[in-house]
Amino acid sequence: MTQAKIVDSHCHxxxxxxxxxxxxxxARALDAGVERMVTICTRLRNEPQVRAIAERHAPVYYAAGTHPMSAADEPLTTVDELVAMADHPKFVGIGETGLDYHYTADSKDIQQQSLRIHIAAxxxxxxxxxxxxxxxxxxxxxxxSxxxxxGAYSCVMHCFSSSAELARAAIGLGFYLSMxxxxAFPKSKxxxxxxxxxxxxxxxxxxxSPYLAPPPHRGKRNEPAYAAHTARIGAEVFGLSYEAFAAQTTANFDRLFWKAAA
Known part of the structure; x- marks a missing residue:
């Protein structure tokens, strides 16, 4: 496997x-060329444990927020709480936050309120x-929008799998899409x-990870090393060599996640 350096911008x-x-x-991620990882806290009460992982491992950074599917079960955070967490040198992003109406549409009002708090932070x-x-x-x-x-802010649409319309809206605001x-699934043309x-x-x-492992590991536990498999598909999508796509997405990561920049 080529050793072009890439980043896993979202894992758990x-x-x-x-x-x-x-x-x-x-260690396996580093061996696969995944030089940095951002581990995401989805419930703020778990932030100390997530922070400890980032503190213990040089290649690992972290972000924290309230996942929309947990918004109704967790205390509503405040802008001040999130801003205070962001003082940590390895805290590099706000979230994950957002909207999920698939299983939890009944909590959409609190999801929207939580989302706006995270945006303000x-x-x-x-x-x-x-x-x-x-x-x-x-x-x-x-x-x-x-x-x-x-007031402007930066953003990544993590694990993007929504409509072309939402993709265009996000790109139009200067945001990023994460693959x-x-x-990489065969039916995802x-x-x-x-x-x-x-x-x-x-x-x-x-x-x-641990969700959504790409082929050839689909159906098994995902891990950061497997970002390399998705990046190979990404290179094909954009008609680039693996090395060029790895360099481009790493530069994109450094621009957006400036606190974790190489």
Whole structure:
């Protein structure tokens, strides 16, 4: 496997799936050329554990927020709480936050309130907002646009698998789209076409591990090393060599996640 350096911009190293071999998982990522990883805290009460992983491992950075599917079960955060967390040198992004109406549409009002709080924190800290969007494209585009009009902020649409319309809205605001293992699934041609129609300087790569392992590991536990498989598909989508796509997406990551820049 080529040793072009890439970044896993979104993983969940604190999840119990990795408890037995977290050090080995990180070592395998480095061996695969994944030089940096951002591990994401999805419930703020877990932030100390997520922070500790980033503190213990030089290649690991972290972000924290309230996942939209947990918004109704967790205390509503405040801008001040998020801004205070952002003081940590390895805290590099706000989220993941967003809207998920697939299973949790009944909590959409609190999801929207939580999302706007996270956007305000991203605006204040100048850190990128990390967005989870599922079955909520119209509301997502509207809120992101409305809030951008109130003051600029940066953002990545993590694990992007929504419509071409939401992709265009995000790109139009200067945001980034992140390619996960879903983009590597054989039946995801429509999604690959959405990426192909987007500027390559706005594309990131991620695993969202332990979820969504790309082929040839589909159906198994995902891990940051497998970002390399998704990046190979990304290179094909954009008609680039693996080395060129790796360099481009790494430069994109450094631009957006400036606190974790090489």
């Amino acid at each position: 190293l604190d999840f119990a799936d990795f408890d037995a071999e977290r050090d080995n998982v990180i 991203a605006r204040e800290t100048k850190l990128p907002l990390i967005i989870h969007a599922r079955d909520a494209d119209a509301d997502m585009a509207q809120i992101l 409305e809030e951008y009009a109130n 996960s293992g879903i983009a 429509e999604l690959r076409d959405i990426f192909a129609a987007s500027p390559v300087d706005r594309i990131l790569v991620e695993t969202d």
